[in-house]
Amino acid sequence: MDFMECVKTRRSIRKFKEEDVAFESIQKAVEAAVYAPSWKNTQITRYYAVSNKDMKDKIAGYLPSINQVAAQSAPVLMVVSVVKYRSGYNREGKCDTPKGTGWQMFDCGLSSMLFCLKANELGLGTVIMGYFDEDAIAKDLEIPDTEEVSAIIALGYPDEEPVMPKRKGTDIILKQI
């Protein structure tokens, strides 16, 4: 798939088919994410692929009603976390910039974007979800407290074809100085 086609055809998918996703496909999407740039190449993003039905139901239970259709129908919930206090920090553990912990979310976003694009190329749908009970998820998945849950990505074969939400033009988001 051509790059711009992949970028333009990726949609947030909120309804998935029952079909399972092969672990090899998940691995391929994470392999793409590995190539994301990161603060001093710290590579802090981690992925927990939850496909076990009982655990997936538990995780879905920590999401609000607006995300229930996506969370319940997706055969896989990718819990995305970051290793804390590395991105944006120096060896002495001090912030190198005024952005504090902001760079860790930046790095996680870059990684997640590549994950979603590769998934799209593989015919898989994704939706990044930002509302959830972080502590409950970390506890159930035994995510170490050196990490912080950043996002949940529902993953599966799309059972809908959403129209692309309108995009702003470069006349608005780009200024030539």
Ligand SMILES: Cc1cc2nc3c(=O)[nH]c(=O)nc-3n(C[C@H](O)[C@H](O)[C@H](O)COP(=O)(O)O)c2cc1C
């Ligand atoms: C950080 C972040 C959090 C999001 N959280 C949610 C969410 O909780 N539920 C949801 O349905 N979509 C969520 N989305 C998806 C956006 O609504 C979606 O990307 C946007 O409407 C553009 O649509 P598109 O992804 O199809 O281009 C989130 C996206 C991002 C990047």
